[in-house]
Amino acid sequence: MPRRILVIEDEAFIAMLMEDTLLEAGYEVLTANNGETALRLAQSVSRLTAVVTGIDLSGGMTGQAVIRSLRQTMPGLPVVVVTGFHPSAREADLRGIGGPTTRLEKPVAPEALLAGLAEVLADPHSRACRQLRRTRAAPSNDGSAW
Secondary structure, eight states: OEEEEEEEEEEEEHHHHHHHHHTTTOOOOEEEEEEHHHHHHHSSSSOOOOOEESOOBSSSSSSHHHHHHHHHHSTOOOOEEEEEEETTTTGOOOOOSSSEEEEEEEEESSHHHHHHHHHTTTSOOOOOOOOOOOOOOOOOOOOOOO
């Protein structure tokens, strides 16, 4: 069965970088630039392995709303939230979205994305929200963090 990741990111360049990283790691990748498209894509496939999403998405739905909606039909769906919001910002509040969930703070290096994904996939059946951790990638000399 394919390891299928749904990437929800409204910045096209960042979405492409995430997609390339995940494809190179052997995942099948679906991309959406807003919450509504993401929900339609999720309904069109038989199974999702995990979701990688931003919080502040274009189109009206927040990342939190998308996660809640997806988890209504797929409880315990692993989620990696990639955000530029400081963890104490009101917009970055991830309480109540369930788990497993982890947070990566932009800029995110490809290795950090894969590590965050591995973390949430380690316990895909957990319904308890994992402690959110802040991960900031050290800027690399080659400009590979996004």
